[in-house]
Amino acid sequence: MNRTHYKCSYCDTGVLRAARFCPGCQAELHCGAPVGLYLFALVAAIAIGAACSSALPEAESWAGWLIGLAAWVAGWGLLDWLYANHVTFRRNRTDRPDA
Numbered sequence: 001m002n003r004t005h006y007k008c009s010y011c012d013t014g015v016l017r018a019a020r021f022c023p024g025c026q027a028e029l030h031c032g033a034p035v036g037l038y039l040f041a042l043v044a045a046i047a048i049g050a051a052c053s054s055a056l057p058e059a060e061s062w063a064g065w066l067i068g069l070a071a072w073v074a075g076w077g078l079l080d081w082l083y084a085n086h087v088t089f090r091r092n093r094t095d096r097p098d099a
């Protein structure tokens, strides 16, 4: 693995970063953080927003949701940054060699 290529986890073929599929075994490339982490960031941001909103006086409770929104944007950006070089290879067929 180097700066321009990923190495397929199924067949060890070098795959260009911009590619959608492995040329060796047609495994699909998925870049970025797992979807579950983005959902977790969203749920956490809502929880933060709700907590801040209820901690503030009624007239300023909107600011709590603003904090939650900021937390969500920050969390999303952090995930994108952390997983910028992360890629998973996925085969859609049922004949996975390592399943």
Ligand SMILES: [Zn+2]
Pocket (backbone or CB within 6 Å): 008, 009, 010, 011, 012, 013, 022, 023, 024, 025, 026, 027
């Ligand atoms: Zn492959």
